Amino acid sequence: MQIIVSGLIFGCIYGLAALGLVLIYKTTDLVNFAQGEMAMVTTFVSFTFLSQFEMGYTTSFLLALLFAAVFGAIVHQGIMKRLQSAPPLNQLVVTLGLFMVFNGLAGLIWGHKPAGYPQAIKGDSIKMGSVFFTPNEIFVMGITLTLMLIFFVIFRYTKVGLAMRASAQDIKASQLMGIKVTNVFTATWAVGAILGGVAGMMTAPITFLDTHMMFDVLIMAFAAAVLGGFLSLPGAVVGGLIIGVFENLIAFYLSPELKLVYTFLLIIIVLYIRPQGIFGGTQSVKKV
Amino acid sequence: MLTFNDITVQFGGLTAVNSLSFEVPKGQIYSIIGPNGAGKTTVFNCISRFYTPSKGSILFNGEDLIKYKPHQIINKGIARSFQNVELFTKMTVMENLLTGLHPLLKKNIFPIALNLPSVKRMEKDARDQAYEVMDLLNITDLANEKVSNLSFGFQKMVDIGRAMIVNPQLILLDEPVAGMNPIETEKISELILRLKNELGYTVLLIEHDMSLVMKVSDAVTVMNFGKKISEGTPAEVQNDPVVIEAYLGEVETHVAAK
């Protein structure tokens, strides 16, 4: 049970990052491989606020998210906007290029030595039934569920969400209806970066803060998004939770070194049975 | 030669083809007409095995096609063109036609990788064949043009050429003259007649251009809402009141839409 619960914690982080990926993909048709590195940079920024300027956790957290939003918006406005109609492979490789740039820059600015990063909430473990929770773990789960709910509601029920869905469906028609598609896309990138940033600040206390910390998270988030069908927001989170728990179970019962291998084996088997992912809906016959 | 026995195709709740039966005799030009959405293209897609009917059988030379996969149909002697042209857009006209020859070319990787003389010879023969087809279609000067640079009319011709190049017994043409000007249309109607008279093909034709249908067809089936509503010689269906009504309906909705 304890193993499942700690798996869920990682699952939440994967789910958060996956949520960002799917949100951006759903709206702008781009897969952002630089998401993890953007999150890493955001986390370093928050760390700078914390340690250099000695601000409180909450202030640093919020300021860092503000930074993430601006960062995401700049990346979209400056680069990704120009690739809106480029072939998907070009888009993908550009985000890989950005991945390398951000990774290199972060190394230049903050160095390559891992540093400790504080948890959001300190305190002793609480026992519930037979399972121990740290307050921080409860915080991670809480924030994931809250954010997921918020974005689900925004996407489904608000005007902004409507604009996002409309832009995703049909760029031209949305423009004609007066939706500023580019602005909507930029906003989506900002939100995606925020989600990634939250995931980053949740990851850092567990893995230590360094330039590679988000790599595995991004990979797993990508896998989670795919498992969930890549177009479903709840699917992304559920995919993240499945992967987190599965990974932890494998690490405990089979082999911690090979957890990645087994996780991908699971994903490939799932995709073989359902090539459109778990939440991908049924495949329709292609119209010729 | 080709027999549809009680074929029904459904997409979710929509019945695109409803208990359709007809028979295409060998060596004839057989046309299917009907308003948009009648289910004509769906008929082709069943023959090509892209769609699987929920009921019925499709016999070709006495053999049921349902058990085959899409890529096996051409080896039975059935080739097709597409309503919205499905060309290999980054290839030239020549390359599109050569790709159409796929079933007849050797594909063993070892001689190919070494570019052995046998492969070179085969390629040269294939090119000659492609030039013959281009000659028939009068597009020889476009051989090395990328198909994406061509007008829709020329693209349709390449699409037809790619189906012809393997010398099928039965060729399925889905609206071959849509998007063509009258001169091109005239050329295609001559071509279709030559396919039958000189090359001995059986032709199954979907077309909206009635003058073409009337001119070339030996027999016509009229479809509406997935059902056969009339069948006979061109003259017979032309005067069938049921047919006239079906088309009037379409004209009215067209007008209403504008």
Place this chain on the structure above:
Amino acid sequence: MILKLLENKRLTIGLLVVFMLIYPFLVGNSNYFMTLFVITCIYAITSMSLNLLIGYGGQISVGHAGFLTVGGYSVAILSSTVGLPFFLALPLAGIMTGSIGLLIGLPAVRLKGHFLAVATLGFGLSIPQIVLNWDGLTGGYSGLAVTKPLMFGSDFSLFYVFVVITVIITWLIQNIVKSSLGRAFIAIRDSEVAAQAIGINISFYKTTMFVISSFFTGIAGGIYGYWVGFVSPNDFIITNSFLVLAMIVVGGLASIPGSIIGAVLFSVIPHFTDSYIGITNIVIGIAVVLIILFKPDGIVSLFKMNKQKLVKPAGKGELLVQGGEKENANI
């Protein structure tokens, strides 16, 4: 001016061959520069193989470095543990890697786009882990030594052997993509529907692509093993896969010269920047972003554009005029 000269294919290839032949003398037999060259050859073979799969066949792989690792370990095991000679071990390494490619290709046939990307990503990530943990076969963390072929004596002759192999593989791949096989790959990329209608068995050819691509990549991995004399789990990791992907997109998709250009560019950049690892990443990253923004068809399009202007006959304008008349529903 130089661009014009390079359009003459024979001349370019001739110059390249001469350059490769005299290269060891140009660099004074320096081990460092010869290694740089061999690494470039390895990446050239890998990027051509990947381009066959992605550029021609339209099937994405983000785990190709995994095949390099398999190839490298194959020669290590075959040469050191089994004791096979060079001329058997290297092709066998290709065949072993090709078999793994078959294994990956089978499920990949059902997957498209991001889904295929994740499956191949998983492969690329898993291989180093598997190698690391399969101590009995691979020596785990400490890696494996490769027995260098005695018959060539020095690295100097081995260099020429590898250059010749690279040239031959380039020729083989060029023949494949220009053949009926290559056309079948492109057909699948451009329209699966039409490909099936003209008799192309999509699953079979997708699997074939994976096998061919991984076979040659395995040979490249084998060359690496023989040249360095040692393989370890982290020689080719997922970032190397990303790098090869960048090579083909930046060099030019569905282009053999493009693959080579990309491979040369990204193999040589680290030579100028490797005093600090972060800088290499930044320079390569910026190069990738800029080239794709401003030359979306890759560097090779610089050459192609001139060429097209040269060969395009005049007066083809009327082709672009739409043939008029839409359906008339009169009966």
